Amino acid sequence: MSPPRLSSSRKALDAVLARIDGEEVVELTRALVRIPSVYRPDDPGATEQQVANFVETWLRREGFRVEVQPVAPGRPNIIGWLGEKRPGQRSLLLEGHMDVVTEGDARQWSFPPFGAELSDGRIYGRGAADMKGGLAAAMAAAAAFLRASVEPAGKLVLGALVDEEDRMLGVRHLVTTEVGRELDAAIICEPEENELCLVQRGVVWARFRVRGRMAHGAMPEAGINPISALGSLLREAPALERRLRNRCERSRYLRPPTVTPTIVQAPPRGVGLPQSNVIPALGELTLDVRVTPGIGASELGAELDALCRAAEARHPGVKIDWEPINQFRLATRVEREEPIVQAMAIAVRQVLGRRPRWGGVPGSTDGTILRMELGLPIVTCGPGNRLIPHQADEYVEVAELLDAARIYAGSALKYLEA
Numbered sequence: 063m064s065p066p067r068l069s070s071s072r073k074a075l076d077a078v079l080a081r082i083d084g085e086e087v088v089e090l091t092r093a094l095v096r097i098p099s100v101y102r103p104d105d106p107g108a109t110e111q112q113v114a115n116f117v118e119t120w121l122r123r124e125g126f127r128v129e130v131q132p133v134a135p136g137r138p139n140i141i142g143w144l145g146e147k148r149p150g151q152r153s154l155l156l157e158g159h160m161d162v163v164t165e166g167d168a169r170q171w172s173f174p175p176f177g178a179e180l181s182d183g184r185i186y187g188r189g190a191a192d193m194k195g196g197l198a199a200a201m202a203a204a205a206a207f208l209r210a211s212v213e214p215a216g217k218l219v220l221g222a223l224v225d226e227e228d229r230m231l232g233v234r235h236l237v238t239t240e241v242g243r244e245l246d247a248a249i250i251c252e253p254e255e256n257e258l259c260l261v262q263r264g265v266v267w268a269r270f271r272v273r274g275r276m277a278h279g280a281m282p283e284a285g286i287n288p289i290s291a292l293g294s295l296l297r298e299a300p301a302l303e304r305r306l307r308n309r310c311e312r313s314r315y316l317r318p319p320t321v322t323p324t325i326v327q328a329p330p331r332g333v334g335l336p337q338s339n340v341i342p343a344l345g346e347l348t349l350d351v352r353v354t355p356g357i358g359a360s361e362l363g364a365e366l367d368a369l370c371r372a373a374e375a376r377h378p379g380v381k382i383d384w385e386p387i388n389q390f391r392l393a394t395r396v397e398r399e400e401p402i403v404q405a406m407a408i409a410v411r412q413v414l415g416r417r418p419r420w421g422g423v424p425g426s427t428d429g430t431i432l433r434m435e436l437g438l439p440i441v442t443c444g445p446g447n448r449l450i451p452h453q454a455d456e457y458v459e460v461a462e463l464l465d466a467a468r469i470y471a472g473s474a475l476k477y478l479e480a
């Protein structure tokens with residue numbers, strides 16, 4: 063590395079960092095939290111539309127080029143970018159989602175869930191950590207390039223997406239668009255205490271349908287009872303968990319695979335009434351299956367098929383099949399040698415003056431889809447306590463928020479200049 067280049071890039075970094083105003087990042091986070099963006103399918107007004115309008119207006123005012131991607135009615139992705147990807151250059155995405163989960167019972171909160179109150183160095187509110195704080199930090203980091211007139215050597219994309227908390231429609235749409243397809247890497251700004259997370263657990267919600275034959279409870283021999291077969295599936299769940307633990311990789315940053323029954327219904331909702339003297343024709347069971355890296359969709363599918371066949375063998379006449387609710391979301395892992403990881407590790411040292419801390423993501427994120435569909439290297443890193451999302455009294459630490467904005471700016475500069 064030649065000294066003049068180092069000093070010029072250091073100068074650029076200092077210029078960009080100088081344009082990140084801490085108070086403004088706080089106010090931007092609070093403004094986003096104050097716009098409730100809980101998606102409620104039965105209420106056409108309850109979507110991400112309002113917060114999307116806010117983000118779009120903000121990005122246009124800062125001078126970003128903006129693309130509004132209609133994903134579903136009232137649910138647009140807002141994509142802003144600066145710079146362009148010339149041959150040999152890269153495109154980096156700073157990713158955040160605009161939807162938040164329900165506030166639940168507001169009486170459980172010490173602060174109004176959408177009040178964005180500032181107290182003891184924290185911003186309280188639904189979405190403060192998951193993940194309007196991360197989104198605000200990313201917006202501020204990208205805008206700082208424009209404000210400092212530092213043109214990145216490549217394309218820096220800010221993606222504010224819809225529907226992460228439900229079906230991930232926003233990111234599924236993004237990967238089909240031009241701006242999505244030309245990406246080279248992504249930083250997922252989810253709350254991970256600003257650790258650099260290279261591994262993430264995957265999830266499959268496997269819904270089993272067990273078909274038997276309806277009969278009178280007094281004459282069970284006349285029917286085929288799906289509930290007994292459901293029992294067999296439940297009994298086999300711990301053995302499946304053990305097999306997955308043996309097959310999947312161990313990671314010091316991730317909990318091992320788990321197989322957790324979450325729904326049992328017989329008869330399922332909408333298929334006849336539950337009655338004490340009736341053997342239902344149909345039963346359903348959902349297993350929440352979490353995996354670490356090391357298992358593919360077909361291998362996992364084969365394990366679940368085997369579970370069905372074993373229960374069928376034990377209960378003659380019963381037919382069992384299963385389907386993934388909302389598709390497979392496999393575990394992901396990115397190597398430390400990836401340029402985006404190297405860039406972020408250097409950026410943490412440069413902007414925070416400490417060594418990077420490494421971590422793992424307990425659940426799946428929009429990054430899962432970017433990794434699975436586009437093969438992008440992803441690093442999940444953002445402000446907020448990893449355990450606080452979806453709880454009452456959700457908050458984000460102001461100090462972490464500002465650190466995140468600096469990490470994003472430093473990482474983008476480093477990654478794109480290479």
Ligand SMILES: [Zn+2]
Nearest residue numbers: 192193226252
């Ligand atoms: Zn999130």
